Amino acid sequence: MDDVRALWDEVVVVPDFPEPGISFKDLSGILANPTTLGIAVRAWADACRGEEPTMIVGIEARGFPLGAALAYELGCGFVSLRKPGKLPRAVHRREYALEYGTSALELHQDALTAEDRVVIVDDVLATGGTAAAAVHLVRETGAHVISLAAIMDLPFLGGRGVLQAEGVRCHVLLDDDGNPHPHP
């Protein structure tokens, strides 16, 4: 677990984005550095390989590159949870509250089956509102949600507890002070 500390060197904290009072954690540098991209993906893969996932589900948009790299490493398929109006065929839809505002996610109804074992991927776990909407959307297809993988947890916002209440494990690599985060 020690080398996940290297991820923190690539984190940029941007004050007052996207709204005044929000301290945005810009994790784009982790993906731009092949060393840290590899550390993050392998740490998640080691954590969830034993859960025998079949599908990685990425949350738009920062969960897409991270989730697809994990899918590629594990030999799983990759499915997108998208903002409204982006998917061309019949969808399930969930509205949810954000740290700032509200939004919704959609999932193609035929993207997953009851045989699928799913890891959901996003960059940051905050209030858990987005993550819980993702969990419920995936369950509408009949698929089983095993765990959520994120780079960073903001513990003061309580997202981990929201997922625990749903019976979903968390694989989070760092907290917002750069400390390696314990696995469940």
Added chain:
Amino acid sequence: MDDVRALWDEVVVVPDFPEPGISFKDLSGILANPTTLGIAVRAWADACRGEEPTMIVGIEARGFPLGAALAYELGCGFVSLRKPGKLPRAVHRREYALEYGTSALELHQDALTAEDRVVIVDDVLATGGTAAAAVHLVRETGAHVISLAAIMDLPFLGGRGVLQAEGVRCHVLLDDDGNPHPHP
């Protein structure tokens, strides 16, 4: 090259999306199937490994999962070209015409350097308008654009010629009839 024909089995053509008269090529099934995801990523990697790329640049949003899987396979970094307002720090910006409407892309000014050799990734090459905007954005950082990788070319829209005029190679796997597409 033969096995790229398997990609076509995962393509769904959706009429009149996102606008009447547009025939949308839904490639999400290629990512959802680990076999075809692997075929696509390895075909691109084989095509561009000799170009010695350092960075893969994905176009929002469908270029993100594909581009990051390619970056992971090649040991490159991954950088996002995003829709306006999504990136938290100083950006370069380009407006462009779409097959349907107009849009813009942004790139963090410090995301690339003059030493970077870049492959741009998107799902579909259509008119080349988005791709040309991406090429110009990347060049604003001083980085060198080597090639563009896409799953599908719509040859009747002429995007390949737009990129050739920019001196950018195309690694496209299929045309819109499902035929394997010749490399440059």
